[in-house]
Amino acid sequence: MGNSTSDISAFYIVGINYKKTDAAIRGQFAISNEQYEKLLSLAPAHHLTELFILSTCNRTEIYGFADNARQLADLLCSATTGNRGDFLDMAYIKRGAEAIEHLFLVAAGIDSQILGDYEIVGQIKQAVKFAREHDFVGPFLERLVNSVLQSSKAVKNQTELSGGTVSVSFAAIHYIRERYTDLAGKKMLLIGIGKIGRNTCRNMVDYLDTRNITLMNRTEQRAAELAAETGVGHAPLERLAEYAGEADIILVATNSEHPTLLRKHLEGSGAKLVIDLSIPCNVEESVAALPGVTLINVDELSKIKDETLQKREAEVPKAKAIIAEHIAELMEWHAMRKHVPVLKAVKIKLKELHASGLLVRLTGEALPPKDEADEQIQRVINGMASRMRERNQGGCHYIQAINEYIGTDANVAN
Secondary structure, three states: OEEEEEEEEHEEEEEEEEOOOOOHHHHOOOOOHHHHHHHHHHHHHOOOEEEEEEEEOEEEEEEEOOOOOOOOOOHHHHOOOHHHHHHHHEEEEEHHHHHHHHHHHHHHOOOOOOOOOOOHHHHHHHHHHHHHHOOOOHHHHHHHHHHHHHHHHHHHOOOOOOOOOOOOOHHHHHHHHHHOOOOOOOEEEEEOHHHHHHHHHHHHHHHHHOOOOOEEOOOOHHHHHHHHHHOOOOOOHHHHHHHHOOOOOOEEEOOOOOOOOHHHHHOOOOOEEEEEOOOOOOOOOHHHHHHOOEEHHHEEEEEEEEHHHHHHOHHHHHHHHHHHHHHHHHHHHHHHHHHHHHHHHHHHHHHHHHHHHHHHHHHHOOOOOOOOOOOOHHHHHHHHHHHHHHHHOOOOOHHHHHHHHHHHHHHHHH
């Protein structure tokens, strides 16, 4: 098979994002945790052994080693409501170094719908953790993701790329503040407290100066814990119609395959703002037709006026320079990995040479103790590795290594 994890040219990313698709289309290819688990169980049948899937409100992407990009697309679309043909018509496909660079740009927030969105880091960590738990993360992907996360952290700490309105959840708060000059007496309902929901809840408390908020979640205990932590209320999901009808502002972040907030929950309950942070959309589309109801989704949130955008855009070259440094380090590590079999083979031969007693016959000197010989061999191997790295070449280095080892033994004896 061509999808060797030692061959970067076999590493692909296939995906769609906000640039060519709207929230409704992205929803057809969004991957829930249940779908993710199913896809990983099907991966071996598609001859895929190392991959992970990133599905957020901005994008759905599959990263992995394959013989070709269609293998990855076939696997992804085997669990989506959208079909493979439509997916490939809209998808971007990147391979090798270009695919690696793409992941670095995504993790830094440079490729996000809201420039500098740092929530993507947690989503990448979660996606890779899930794949790792199912044995789909090998040495290369592990090193790649670690390098990507280090790079993203450096961009966060050394630039102002993530200053201002830099996430969908914070954009929702910004939108609410612009729409309501006074939130006193306004009842707010947040449905769903996954990663985005938790961030939204904390942003609501920190920036809206209100705790007139009720949390709902499929697992009520999680809602109760976050409510206790942030000083807001919570209620069971079974009372959704009651609380939705009373709320002035509703935010939905449930990450469900089907709508959570339905038209029947809101009919006849008056004016309200409904913000859908989910992909696929988790608010029934017909809610927008109700009198007095304003329905906003993630695509519309991303278009709100952002006074910090120009400043963040000016930080992009600095961020890309940081990324370039981390990519160079990764590629150097990968280049050295190609030499590991040769280095191991030479080390074994040198140890065999020492054990055979041939050195005694060649040099006329007594053999050094085993521990001392092992140290000498390791020094020779380290020097060999250094030369291979500097000259970027492999090949057979047995003769030079043996000469160096013999020379070392002779010098020690003298």
